[in-house]
Amino acid sequence: MLEDLELLNVGPAPRMKAEFAPRVNLITGDNGLGKSFLLDCAWWTVTRRWSAEVNPRMTSSLEVRPRDAKRQACINVRVANAGNTRSQTLSGVRMPGSEQWHPPTALPRSLGLLLYAHADGSFSVWDPVRNGWYHDGGQVKTRRPPYVFTEAEVWDGLRDAQRSVPLCNGLLHDWSGWIKAGDAKADAMAVALRALSPDSERGDELAPGPPTRLSLDDVRDIPTIRTGGVGPVPILHASAGIRRVAALAYIITWAWGEHQVAADLQGAAVTPRVTMLFDEVESHLHPRWQRSILKALKDVGDALLDGAALQLIASTHSPLVLASAEPWFDPEQDAWLDLDLEGDPPEARLSRRTYTPRGTPGAWLTSEAFDLRTERGSIEAEQAVLRAREILRNADAPLAEVMDAHADLRGVLPDVDRFWVRWNAFVEERGGAP
Ligand SMILES: Nc1ncnc2c1ncn2[C@@H]1O[C@H](COP(=O)(O)OP(=O)(O)OP(=O)(O)O)[C@@H](O)[C@H]1O
Ligand SMILES: [Mg+2]
Structure with missing residues (x-):
């Protein structure tokens, strides 16, 4: 550690x-x-x-x-x-x-x-x-x-x-080889994919399918993958996210498997x-x-x-x-x-x-991790809210300025934003029409 x-x-x-x-x-x-x-x-x-x-x-x-x-x-x-x-x-x-x-x-x-x-x-x-x-x-x-x-x-x-x-045969060769040979590493790969799958309650688990050919010109047996009930899809055609996780599962399986082999060869623990x-x-x-x-x-x-x-x-x-x-x-x-x-x-x-x-x-x-000033997605909405917050703090702000900020907010802030509750009450208090 x-x-x-x-x-x-x-x-x-x-x-x-x-x-x-x-x-x-x-x-x-x-x-x-x-x-x-x-x-x-x-x-x-x-x-x-x-x-x-x-x-x-x-x-x-x-x-x-x-x-x-x-x-x-x-x-x-x-x-x-x-x-x-x-x-x-x-x-x-x-x-x-x-x-x-x-x-x-x-x-x-x-x-x-x-x-x-x-x-x-x-x-x-x-x-x-x-x-x-x-x-x-x-x-x-x-x-x-x-x-x-x-x-x-x-x-x-x-x-x-x-x-x-x-030094390493790579995911495509190793994984299809393990599956064909019934090697325990094929099971380890399946376990790794399941462990790293997204939120499995939705049935999105990743699981290996049978290796397949991609074309007449390519003699490699390409591993395939199922996502939930969908597939099998050749791993080279899978999405970037699935390929990233398959690569991670492979590196973990390969590194751990080779470590065990090396420890055995060297008489090490x-x-x-x-x-x-x-x-x-x-x-x-x-x-x-x-x-x-x-x-x-x-x-x-x-x-x-x-x-x-x-x-x-x-x-x-x-x-x-x-x-x-x-x-x-x-x-x-x-x-x-x-x-x-x-x-x-x-x-x-x-x-x-x-x-x-x-x-x-x-x-x-808005935590120290990201230091954004509000949770809002658009910079326009954030700026309108920050300006309006400033006005909320200033009891003497002229009504024209309040209504100008109000128009700004109307343009960029969705109706569902919770800032409206406080803001509309303030506008009414100031005699404006929300
Ligand atoms: N090999 C290097 N030698 C010296 N300085 C470097 C080297 N590589 C990066 N830096 C400097 O170190 C700083 C940190 O870079 P780094 O890539 O770690 O940022 P980061 O936090 O990972 O950013 P990001 O979220 O964009 O990946 C940068 O200012 C960069 O210019
Ligand atoms: Mg970085």
Whole structure:
């Protein structure tokens, strides 16, 4: 489990520190305030490699640059130890004027498997057995670099460019192969899809169908998927949301299955811990699905990873994702971290907020997570309401001004808006005609 992450002289502030809870961590904040950056830095400190350095086809998760190249930059991560012993600190530094980062030389002993779902559909996987490193005569030797898949490579497979060997056969090949061979991983994939399905009461569960051909020219057997009663549809024709979740189900199934094989080969123990970094957890998902995805991920350890303890660190721009945690959010186990611009000159600041239920996703829009001034969807309606609120506070506002604001509201605010109750009463009081 990651306990905290500290950035010095990198990213959108001179210093930033995130303290994580053991179960679900939600990161909110405006565009460009450092959510992906935090995840990338956490990833590097554990794995010693930037995702785009391992796989040059990646267009995100590049090596980070220091803010001020003349000063030392540091990334520190604290990892909880499995027993009651002290936590372990991993520190990476970049010296002034240097062209490269010096990663930590300590192995994150008790972190377990690390999965990173990037916002653009790419994935990175670090397995302590397959990708760990060891000290050999004072030198750090890596078994092999982490697995970094672009979105296309999740589907078509990943090869080791230097040795030209397959590292992963990809979703299309593996999944149809597992089904045809009656492999237990086919069942694991079916369980994963069900666990990650949207709100199953409506019968929208995702389930695998029989593999099929797409055309005479393509000899691949393409996995198919059913959504509720509909389908089967070849997975390549499925919607973006379904493909995103199928890819996630596959990466979890593949990474966990290969970890077990590797542990067996190496005579190592299967890890009881999984850490998942998830950038923009709601991307491509319909609101109904946004409402269920976080809980599904929270329960992924029990559902798919043989009871391994799962720590999730997820960024989001979705008020529905935040609202969906209201029934189970526990401040002992979960945290909400929020990035804001503060100070002069403005700098990003990360704060751990108190998570209090707000009842509706709309109410979350005006929370610190999103900082909107009202819950209204259009800027025009919001501006008209803000102007009218100003007038409500000013008992001396001339009637002409009141009626002008009234006309504004009439133009943009729907009749059902609850602001009308207060406003109409005020207009009548002032002698105007609502
Ligand atoms: N490799 C890098 N080196 C240095 N600075 C970077 C690097 N990548 C991004 N930044 C800067 O860090 C800041 C945070 O970017 P980041 O992508 O983390 O934002 P974000 O909060 O994820 O935004 P969004 O919600 O749009 O995804 C930006 O100001 C960006 O310019
Ligand atoms: Mg981002």
